[in-house]
Amino acid sequence: MSDFFTLDLLKAVLRMATPLLFAALGGLVCERAGIINIALEGMMLAGAFFAVAGTQWTGSPWIGLLIGLVASCSLALIHAIWCITFRGNQIVAGTAVNLIGGGLTAFLIQRIWARAGTSDSVEKLPNIAGGINILLPLAFLLVPTIWFVLFRTKQGLHIQAAGEHPQAAESVGINVTRYRYAAVLTSGLLAGLGGAFLTIGDLGRFTMDMTQGRGFIALAAVIFGGWSPVGAMIATLLFGSSQAVQIQAQATPNFPISSDLLLALPYVLTLIAITGIVRSRSGPAGLGTHATAH
Amino acid sequence: MSSTPSRARNCLVTGLGPIAAVVAALFVGGLLIAITGSDPWEAYRALFDRAFNGRRAIGETGIYAAPLILGGLAFSVAFRAGMFNVGVEGQLMIGGFAAGLVAALDLGLPAFVHIPLGLLAALVAGGIYGFIPGFLRATRGAHEVITTIMLNYLCFRLLNYLIQKSSGWLPVATQSNGTERAQPEARLPIVFDGTRLHFGFVIAIIAAIVLWYVFARTTLGYKIRTVGLSSGAAAYGGISWKKTIIIAMLLSGAVAGLAGAGEAMGLHGRMYGTPTGYGFTAIAVGLVGRNHPIAIIFSGLLFGALSAGAPGMQSAGVSKEIVSVLQGLIILAVAAFEVAGRIPGIRKFVAPPPSAVGPDRSSDDDSDPDTNTTRPSVAI
Numbered sequence: 001m002s003d004f005f006t007l008d009l010l011k012a013v014l015r016m017a018t019p020l021l022f023a024a025l026g027g028l029v030c031e032r033a034g035i036i037n038i039a040l041e042g043m044m045l046a047g048a049f050f051a052v053a054g055t056q057w058t059g060s061p062w063i064g065l066l067i068g069l070v071a072s073c074s075l076a077l078i079h080a081i082w083c084i085t086f087r088g089n090q091i092v093a094g095t096a097v098n099l100i101g102g103g104l105t106a107f108l109i110q111r112i113w114a115r116a117g118t119s120d121s122v123e124k125l126p127n128i129a130g131g132i133n134i135l136l137p138l139a140f141l142l143v144p145t146i147w148f149v150l151f152r153t154k155q156g157l158h159i160q161a162a163g164e165h166p167q168a169a170e171s172v173g174i175n176v177t178r179y180r181y182a183a184v185l186t187s188g189l190l191a192g193l194g195g196a197f198l199t200i201g202d203l204g205r206f207t208m209d210m211t212q213g214r215g216f217i218a219l220a221a222v223i224f225g226g227w228s229p230v231g232a233m234i235a236t237l238l239f240g241s242s243q244a245v246q247i248q249a250q251a252t253p254n255f256p257i258s259s260d261l262l263l264a265l266p267y268v269l270t271l272i273a274i275t276g277i278v279r280s281r282s283g284p285a286g287l288g289t290h291a292t293a294h
Numbered sequence: 295m296s297s298t299p300s301r302a303r304n305c306l307v308t309g310l311g312p313i314a315a316v317v318a319a320l321f322v323g324g325l326l327i328a329i330t331g332s333d334p335w336e337a338y339r340a341l342f343d344r345a346f347n348g349r350r351a352i353g354e355t356g357i358y359a360a361p362l363i364l365g366g367l368a369f370s371v372a373f374r375a376g377m378f379n380v381g382v383e384g385q386l387m388i389g390g391f392a393a394g395l396v397a398a399l400d401l402g403l404p405a406f407v408h409i410p411l412g413l414l415a416a417l418v419a420g421g422i423y424g425f426i427p428g429f430l431r432a433t434r435g436a437h438e439v440i441t442t443i444m445l446n447y448l449c450f451r452l453l454n455y456l457i458q459k460s461s462g463w464l465p466v467a468t469q470s471n472g473t474e475r476a477q478p479e480a481r482l483p484i485v486f487d488g489t490r491l492h493f494g495f496v497i498a499i500i501a502a503i504v505l506w507y508v509f510a511r512t513t514l515g516y517k518i519r520t521v522g523l524s525s526g527a528a529a530y531g532g533i534s535w536k537k538t539i540i541i542a543m544l545l546s547g548a549v550a551g552l553a554g555a556g557e558a559m560g561l562h563g564r565m566y567g568t569p570t571g572y573g574f575t576a577i578a579v580g581l582v583g584r585n586h587p588i589a590i591i592f593s594g595l596l597f598g599a600l601s602a603g604a605p606g607m608q609s610a611g612v613s614k615e616i617v618s619v620l621q622g623l624i625i626l627a628v629a630a631f632e633v634a635g636r637i638p639g640i641r642k643f644v645a646p647p648p649s650a651v652g653p654d655r656s657s658d659d660d661s662d663p664d665t666n667t668t669r670p671s672v673a674i
Contacts, residue, residue, distance in 0.1 A: 038439065078626070088629040091378050091439055095577050096625035103618025110613040111330045216443050223440060258459065264451035267444040274436040
């Protein structure tokens with residue numbers, strides 16, 4: 001077993017955790033503002049796909065990244081309009097955004113590359129040392145940044161107020177609508193970064209439904225991590241490890257644990273966490289509700 | 295409950311919202327097809343042809359409609375109790391897997407015993423898988439949206455694991471990633487000659503009628519509706535919120551399990567371990583059918599036609615995945631029309647749903663004082 005736990009495994013853990021961490025931080029900001037975001041999956045797919053398409057069109061992965069983020073934010077905007085302005089059901093809107101994100105990307109693969117299932121390979125964003133993509137450290141740098149913004153700035157506290165008790169926040173003059181829009185768009189941006197990491201940061205091309213439920217695992221990480229940025233990071237590292245170990249296990253003959261059981265770990269842990277056995281705190285009180293004014 | 299003219303008019307007006315929503319979604323989808331350089335008319339005509347032109351085409355639409363109707367019914371049973379069951383997919387898969395196992399066993403039983411036995415297995419397995427999130431919500435305050443999402447993915451992994459590891463003591467076929475082929479006595483018969491349309495479609499219609507009866511005429515249906523409308527009022531009237539949502543989720547999971555049984559014992563003759571996707575489309579089916587069991591038959595047929603017709607669009611150069619986009623757009627449009635229904639001037643044209651059920655209730659009464667007295671705090 002000694003050559004199982006190598007530096008490569010550590011790198012694989014970080015690589016697996018990165019897209020989860022981006023999306024989880026997005027989900028965290030969104031939930032802190034009181035909007036449930038089950039649409040992370042669709043937003044990640046949009047970011048992943050349009051980052052590749054944009055790179056192909058412009059020849060620059062940086063402009064590709066930008067195009068990917070515009071796409072994921074567009075889906076986030078739809079989610080925001082339906083949840084906040086239309087005061088619709090947030091789960092319904094999220095379900096629709098996921099269907100659109102998954103369907104649109106699969107549909108456009110065939111339009112752009114004239115074949116089903118996968119895109120061409122494109123140029124990736126540059127690596128920093130040791131085959132680590134430049135987006136990877138960015139994800140981890142965002143953890144203290146988001147912590148600082150949420151807990152140490154006026155705007156961050158306003159976001160939390162909008163999530164804890166939107167009516168009270170409105171009554172003291174906080175523009176709940178604006179903060180919630182900002183939070184949902186931020187989640188679109190971060191989920192898009194997570195998706196783009198999968199394509200132009202890692203694999204180099206887009207394949208149909210390549211996120212494979214990562215948006216939902218990210219949501220699980222938010223809950224498992226107790227709605228805190230550091231908690232979310234620990235959760236994504238844990239969930240990323242189960243994926244990384246699973247990949248390495250498949251290459252190891254006679255590995256004792258089934259890869260299906262390893263991949264099931266995040267869901268089991270989250271179920272345990274949410275049923276309160278290890279839960280220390282609950283989510284924002286105003287989650288899923290609307291502000292009453294106007 | 296008599297069919298007075300005003301009731302008929304109400305029905306019509308309530309139905310207009312979803313119909314307008316579907317038209318609007320098809321229009322936006324058509325724009326998308328046009329922008330990407332195909333002819334939307336040709337694409338939609340190809341879709342329509344593939345879904346309705348001829349006996350076989352209609353049969354295919356029914357094949358897709360059967361699990362969608364059952365899935366939509368499953369979603370709506372929970373929704374009426376104010377529960378958002380995103381776990382229809384997992385309950386369907388577990389139910390189908392159980393039915394597939396029972397159907398594959400060589401029990402030497404006649405069809406009229408073996409088939410009900412398989413259906414029962416699906417009802418029980420799906421029911422248990424629906425019971426879990428209901429129980430966790432009632433006793434631990436764990437939000438059903440999160441638990442059902444987790445249970446979905448857990449189910450995919452679990453079934454994969456069972457299929458890979460348990461050949462020998464379970465009737466599974468590792469090479470086809472599913473259960474062993476069902477015994478001939480356990481196969482649901484074909485109900486429409488010259489097509490693949492199986493008895494699962496009849497089961498879906500029967501389930502819709504039974505659920506209509508349950509909601510319109512029985513105490514259980516009344517309790518579920520009351521709890522969904524106002525848990526506070528229900529508690530005041532002596533209805534236990536906890537018990538009712540657990541029963542509703544159990545029932546929801548059981549109906550979803552039946553949808554899986556149709557796949558396992560009807561269409562494929564075995565249950566595959568790969569996700570069907572029906573469970574997510576079922577949410578759209580339930581919403582477009584306004585969670586009314588009879589209306590869900592029609593919305594299930596609509597979505598069945600979309601799925602069955604989708605491959606036809608390939609001939610017009612449009613890949614079938616556009617149907618997912620259309621489904622998403624339909625959901626958004628239904629939601630948008632309901633918003634319009636809240637604006638007084640428009641309300642009379644687009645009637646609001648008969649009951650503002652589901653988690654959406656928080657939209658209008660989030661300061662509802664009784665919510666906190668009857669419901670434990672929720673973690674989502």
